[in-house]
Structure formats: C-alpha cells, structure tokens
Amino acid sequence: MSGTRNPVTEAELHAWIDGELPEERLADVERHLAENPDVAQRFERYRAQRSLLGQSFGPLIDQPLPDRLTPPFTARDPSEKPALGRGWGRRRGAWWGMAIAASLLVFVAGGTSGWLLRDRIGGRTEPLTAAFIADAVAAHRVFSVEVRHPVEIGVDEEAHLVNWLSKRLGKNMRCPKVTRGGYQLIGGRLLADSVGPVAMYMYEDAAGRRITLYIRPSPNTSGSAFRFAQDGGVRALYWQDNGLALAVAGEADRDTLSNVAEEVYGALNS
C-alpha cells in the first residue's frame, strides 16, 4: 500500500515495538501505520500487552526470598539427588550434560554480544563495584516499567525535585531536561540502597522508551572514565565524578546512552 519503496514487513513492525528497528526504516514504518489504521490498532494492542506484562509481573521482583534461594547456597551432594522431589533420575543427568554443553557452546562462542561487565577481570581495586551497576540496573527494571507511578515528583515541579534531591545527597543534582537524543526528563525519586540515599531521574522519548539516571554519593572517590556494562537487554554506562557514582541505564543502544551520559556529565559540571 505504501507503494514504491520496500514494503514494511510484519517483522519490522514488531522490531519497531521492541526498539530494534533500524533508524532508516522508521519513516516507512510510521507511514505504513498511518495508512493502515487496522494494523496500527493491532500494534497498539501489542504495545498495551507489553505494558500489562510489566505491570502484572513486575512486582514479583520485590518479593522476599525464601532461605533456600539466598546465599550461601548449599550445593546438594549429587548422591542425594533423589531427595529433590522433582524426579531427577540418572537418565536426566545424562540429558543435562548435553544441555549444559550446548548452552556453553553458545555462551563461550558468542563473545561479541551482551553481558559485558568490563571491570570484573584484572583485579583493579575499583570501589565502583558490580553491586552498584546491579543496583542501578535493578532500579531501572523496577521503575521504568511503571505505568502509573514511574516517578515520585514529576518534571512539572522540576525546581523542587532538584532542590530536594540535591539536599538529600548533599550535591548539586542539576540534570539536563531534554537530551540531544530526544529524551525528556519526566521526573525523579529518592531511593535507598545499602549505602544510603540514592537519586533517580527518569527520561522518556517520544516512543515511550525510558532511560534512568541513578546517582549515589560516593565520597573520597576520584573521577573515572565512562564504563559500559550490560545485563540482559539493559545497558548501562557508569562513572564517578566529583564525589558521586552515576549510572545511565536503559534498553537503548550504547551510543544513545553515551550521549545522555555526556550531557549529564556536562550539566553536573557546569
């Protein structure tokens, strides 16, 4: 229907929802949707599904863990396997050997994508640990899917938000309101982690994609370069600056995150 150029495929429409559509196809996809209201409506429902999925199951991540799922994990003696009660037999064991071997092939061979946490090797004495990234990524996962209450204080009260967070963290928390990549500040909240107060700002683009900025006071640290980490679909750039540890996290690609990180860095140092 959209005529002359490459027709838009079903796969591209899904990629569009999932943020995997190459930028050069965006205009074609949007035109296709505008010309085909039934298709647009169907994909709107898919998008609604996705947010209901997050809303329905998201809170499960905060459930307290039973003892058996908290460390130290006691590796059960293989000879006690029958006690598992889920029918682990010897034959299963053989199957598992193959399954594990197969998964390893993928994860040893697939070195180019995903799950990069660059600081872990090399014994660097780095106060900014994996725990910080894990906290920032976890907070992103919890709050970025929130439909009704993504932030505690909205951007309409920006001055109040910035003052409040600056006061609680004892540092200037002035952040860019709009980024060059089209992400707009929608608000923020105060969180607590094991160290103390944490500030979180949330940004959103026109397509509803969200990026969070997680800031923890980190006294006695000097500045550091940006570093990149990835956990599942969430990518994060983190750094230290001026007594703060900061992480920008989102499902966005690395360049987008890195632009936001640089703008944040600039705003905090202006």
Add this chain to the structure above:
Amino acid sequence: MTGEDAIPGSDMSPPDIDDRAIAAHVPRLRRYATALVGNRADADDLVQDCVEKALANRHALRDPSKLGGWLMTILHNLHISSQRGRRRRGAEVPVEDLADDLALSAPPADRGAVRDFVRAFAQLTDEHRTILLLTGMEGLSYREVAEVLELPIGTVMSRLARAREKLRILLDGGTQQVVRRIK
C-alpha cells in the same frame, strides 16, 4: 572520556562464579520463573534447581559477564525437561492464586485488568510465554533471546509475532490475523 578499558586478561583465569554473583540474579530468575509456570512453589523449585546446576557447573562458564544469560538458559532447559515429566503425570497447578496476589499488588483501578491478563497469559503455550517474557519483561534483544533459547533469530521473531497475536485474541476476543509471512 569514553574510555573502554581493554580487558587485560584473556590469559588470566577468570574468577570463579560465587554465591554472591549468582544471588544477584535470583530475584530476576524468580520473577521470570513465576510468570512462566504460574505459581510460586514450582517457580522456587525451578530457580533452586537452576542455582544448583549453575554452581555444580560453575567452572564451565568461561566468561563470567555472561552469567545472566547462562542462568536463563539453564532455567529454560530445566523447565522444558520438567514439563516433559509433568505432561506424563498430568499435574497442573491453577494460576488463580497467583492472579489474585498480583492483582492485589496493582492499584485498585487496574486490578481487574491484571487478573485477566495473568489468566490469559497462563493459557498461552510455554513457548509463547517464554518469548513474551524474555522480550517484554526481561528486555532482552532478539539476538540475546536467540542465545538464551538456542534458536535462530528468525524463529525468535516469528514466534514472538504469533505469541502476541494469540495473546491479543485471548485478551480482546475477535479473530486471529493470520500472519502469513514475517519477513
């Protein structure tokens, strides 16, 4: 400023996966498992088995940064094998309790929608639940889903399209759009 420090150590032996590293992934694994199997008790069994398998095979994971995906793959494979046993035994735990619990975690106005969604989701096949959770909940890219499920990326995409359409019919009623070709 954008330093991406070279990893010094391909010649160094990687540090062992320890309890703490695995524990950091447990809440996510548990959320995924609960949504997948539809009740907490079976989900906790699944996660516990997954943690044990991972610890027993910890030396086999060469690249500790891939721990998250590796755990997902282990959990996925464990689930498939436990489903085989279940089908033979015909056991099925109803999803109602979970639907009620999750509805209570939602704002009052959304409770009905959450309950309906959890019930509809439970009617999907395992394959469809898996693909919707990995993309929509865990936020994995198509490529990462393909790695976790050990499938070609094209299969991931076509399965995702079918899963979304099935769920749409379950939630909204109406007739299924036949998706003839994905590409």
